[in-house]
Amino acid sequence: MANGGDTVDTSIRTAMSQAVVKAVSNAEGVPPAELCPPEYEPLHDVIDPEALDALFAPRSNGGPRPGGTVTFTYCGYDVTIESDGTVHLS
Template sequence: MVSKPPLDPRNDGSEDGMTSEPISKAISDVVIRAIAEKKGCEPANLTPPLYDVLDPDALDAMYGRSSPRTVFEYAGYQVTIHPNESITVIDTSR
């Protein structure tokens, strides 16, 4: 399988605050890095930790076997993981 190069997880400049990044490693890590970048903090400083919201191992296992569309809320953002192996992060406080 050919992996896609990672894109910069920072805001792409759109007014809606969306960010997309190909999944090139564990999806839970990609989600954590994207949210940390949006919040302007280190991934280790995110509160609550992702594991308080969902099971990161289960998320990684699910995307290791298939490519569903998954939507959940985490740290004030709506996270959508798309079947095309990208994520969208939208600030829900707007």
């Protein structure tokens, strides 16, 4: 598990659900494809990936969404996503 918190910069447009999986796989030291049952819970068991992606996607006019964060627990990590798309694990 991560010590002191890890972050992933998602300034390049990546679906937020994919960014979360990547951050956790990096922290665990495994490829993203290996984050699967029975060792790891599926992301969709803790949060709706499509809703998460939509929440952080640009508005229909291309503008950014207003500030805010989302926090949830996934694979033993407290995952916090900032409005700029940064993923923090603790």
